[in-house]
Amino acid sequence: MNLLLTFKIALKALSRNKMRSMLTMLGIIIGVGAVIAMIAIGQGASSQIQSQIAQLGNNMLFVMAGSSRTGGMRGGSGSTNTLTVEDSEAIARECPSVRMTTPGVRAGGQLVFGNQNWSASSGIMGVNENFPDIRSWPVTSGEFFTEGDVRTSARVCVIGKTVADNLFAGVDPIGQTMRIRNLPFRVIGVLSTKGQGQFGNDQDDTVMVPYTTAQKKMLTITYINQVMVSAISPSATFTAENQISDLLRQRHKLGPNQEDDFFVRNLTDVAEAADQSSKIMINLLASIAGVSLMVGGIGIMNIMLVSVTERTREIGIRMAIGARSKVIRRQFLIESITLSFVGGLIGVLFGVAAAITISRTLSWPTLISPASIFISVIFSMLVGILFGYYPARKAASLDPIDALRYE
């Protein structure tokens, strides 16, 4: 009596009562479907958070100038002018965990084009050619300024999407000349849309110019406000933080008892906290769904037990014509595994459909992972074995004489 034949017998027995088979599977279908959909939602949320993290920049850290202290009065962060272009270059050169840096010089001022004028809410930023890479913020049209533009303090600028829409309504801004703080600048590129920043500010309402131009032609200063740093990897941001801190303390000649005159902000910190919370959410959703899968399994056991009672005569007939108890046990076990496995497969379809529907109607991001499909199908089969074993053993232990006489 080989397994294949037992399998055939079990399949025939199941197909003989399709309604009961379907209802039994329903529990597993819902359970697996729930697991797939829940994990898809959770992972969708997680990947959205991760892409938001990526949007913050390429493993990014900010170095801000610290607070000044004049007598007893302390200024706010960035109020000192101790941070220099040389600091920025030294960080890039001497910190092993740092990939690249750009100085950052903030300026404000009115933008004018033709008879339009506009004040960019995120201000005017002086940066170098590394900026698009560090912030993961490429241009959509035109190009970013080059190292040469930075060296020669060229009067070129790259504008954000909001500025392009408001100042250059209906006109292609590339190649146009606009005035920033009354100085003429040639627009050479438009940045891609970045959306809202962490505090709801419109990051696209901005203008980028070479930091040299900002320092010399707009502000006539020699210091910089910040350094934007890109570390070599997400985990390297933490070592980079320490390396930068040590380097700057040394460069600024700060004694052991002196406070830092700068701040290092690690954006990955925030990001990882967010990522962590989304992982907790996935686990929560998956365990709720797992419980429903368990309930589905108990449903299978229920129906299988009822089925053993209902089919007592059938079992008696099978035993009378020569089925060994082992074969009967296998038949019932295979029946329950088949129910849970097929239920699992249908559940996968349902789960995927549900995930797609949710992401369409509620516009939640969902991500269907092959691993969750694989695991929930395997798990549903295990449920079948676990909850099918007892009814199968019960069927196999029946006495053929009693079973045949059963009404």
Added chain:
Amino acid sequence: MAVGAQVIIGEEAATRKDEELEGSGASAQELITLNHVHKIYQMGDVEIHALRGVSLHIKPGEFVAIMGASGSGKSTTMNILGCLDKPTKGHYYLEGQDVSKLTKDELADIRNRKIGFVFQGFNLLARTTAIENVELPLLYLGAKHSERIKRATECLELVGLGQRLHNMPNQLSGGQQQRVAIARALVNQPSIILADEPTGNLDSRTSIEVMGVFQYLNRERGITVALVTHEPDIAQYAKRVVVFKDGKIKRDYLVDDPRSASEELESLPPVDVDETEDDE
């Protein structure tokens, strides 16, 4: 050397078997030998002595009717003959093999290969076609698909249901269902067919038809049949009658002139010319 050794072992075994048979009073040409069989059921504190020393010998080709009132021990005897139950005391030899000491699994195999069952309530699998019901014993024997289909078809044709291979039990009349059950009992070419009240659920005409099938199989195919019945009329179709009372055999006699189902059917008015067509 290996071959020689095998032969010796074979001879030894054969000798031992002969001795055993002689010692037990079973003879090699007997199909069924019950030797002083007792069966005691334990119902709580009460012991029920269902069989009190039954000895019965059935030769190949016999047609035996087992009769008796309920509680006489005829069903218990049938269960033991069918290897569904084991004697508490005594021995049961089926084709010379002592089956009273076999395990559950070995008994299942014996039932599969050597015994064909026909029950009062037909006991066909519901929602299963006639041919699938008939091929079931072959499935447990492990026969190939083509072999199963071939033999199941043959057996259904033998009982006159060649046109009904793919009908479900609920599309068949009682007589037809019982004939499917007979085909199922036949399909493994058993040593004996055991029928437990096969006409109990049938009207008199259909009963005669079913008895006709048994008589045909016994007469033309040489198949041994043992059937339990409480109807004296039905017992008269058999060649031999064994009457049980209080767990013992009370009478065991040959029927002088058994009734012939085929002749009786001819003399009956042809009420339903073809019963197989009017039932759906």
